[in-house]
C-alpha cells in the first residue's frame with residue numbers, strides 16, 4: 001500500500017486533532033476518523049507517534065519508593081503536630097554564605113496589637129519590650145537561630161538557622177516594601193541596641 | 197474509611213490524627229510533584245512539609261465542595277513555582293518567550309553540566325520550558341490528571357490549559373527529537 005505523503009486538508013484536520021487523539025479525548029466517531037487517516041498517511045502517523053512518545057516518556061518520569069515516602073510522611077506529620085500548638089518551628093533553607101554577615105536587622109512594626117515580645121539570637125536573650133507584636137527579620141543578615149517569644153515574626157530573605165516563634169506566628173515572607181520603609185527607622189535603633 | 201472532607205472537618209475540630217491521615221494519603225503525590233519540579237530530594241522534602249503546613253494552617257479556607265487533592269496540589273504547584281523563581285531558575289513565563297529560538301536548553305550551564313550525566317533527554321527538554329509549562333505537563337502525564345482537574349488546580353480556563361499543553365508538547369517534541377537525532381549522528 002502506498003502512503004499519501006502529500007499534505008492535504010485531511011492532514012490539516014487530523015493535525016488539529018492529534019493532541020486530543022493522543023490524550024484519548026476524542027469522541028469515538030472522530031477518533032475513528034483520525035485512526036483511519038493515520039493508517040493511510042505516514043506523515044501524520046509519524047507525527048502522532050512522536051507526540052505519543054513524548055507523553056509516554058513524561059509518564060515514565062521517576063517516582064519515589066515507598067520507603068522514601070514513608071520518611072517524608074513521618075517528617076511532615078511531625079512538623080504539623082508541632083505546629084499550631086504553642087510552639088512553631090520552621091527551618092528555612094539557606095542559599096550560600098550567610099555566615100559572613102554579622103548583623104541581624106530587626107525591623108519593628110508598631111501597627112499590630114500591643115504587648116511584650118522578647119528575642120533570642122543564638123541563645124543570647126535580647127529581652128525587648130515594645131509596642132507592637134510583629135518583628136520583621138531580614139534573614140540575610142541573621143547569623144544563626146532566632147527565637148521570638150510572644151510575638152509574630154515575618155522573615156524576609158532566607159535564613160540559615162531555625163526560626164522559632166513561641167506563642168506567636170511565623171508569617172510568610174514580607175514582599176511589601178511599604179511595610180519595611182514604615183518601620184525602618186525604629187528598627188535600626190533596635191538593631192543598634194542589640195548588637196552594640 | 198473517612199472521606200477527605202470528613203477528615204478536614206475532624207481536623208478543624210481539633211483531631212490532629214485526622215490530618216495525619218490526609219498527609220498519608222497525599223504526601224506521595226505532593227512529594228513526587230515537588231521532586232519532578234525541583235529535581236532535588238532535599239528541596240522536595242522541604243517543599244512537601246511546607247505544603248502540608250500551609251494546608252494545615254489555612255484548612256478553614258478549604259471549600260469542601262471542591263476536591264481536597266486538587267486543593268493540596270494547587271498549594272504544591274504555587275510553592276514549586278515560587279521555589280524555582282527564588283532559585284533563579286526561571287525565565288519570563290510570557291507566551292512570546294516560548295519560542296524555540298529564544299529558549300536555550302538549560303538556563304544555567306553549571307547545572308546543565310551537572311545534570312547532563314543523569315538526566316534523561318525528556319527531562320532536559322522539560323527543563324527548557326518555563327516552570328508553568330513544566331508544571332502543566334507534569335500534572336497531565338506524571339500525575340495523570342484530567343484537563344478539568346488541571347484547570348482547577350491552576351485556576352485557569354480549560355482552553356488556556358489546552359493551549360499550554362499543546363505548545364509545551366510541540367516544543368518538547370521538537371527538542372526531544374532533535375537531541376536524539378544529534379545523538380544518532382554522533383554515534
Ligand SMILES: [Zn+2]
Nearest residue numbers: 010011041044
Ligand atoms: Zn496526513
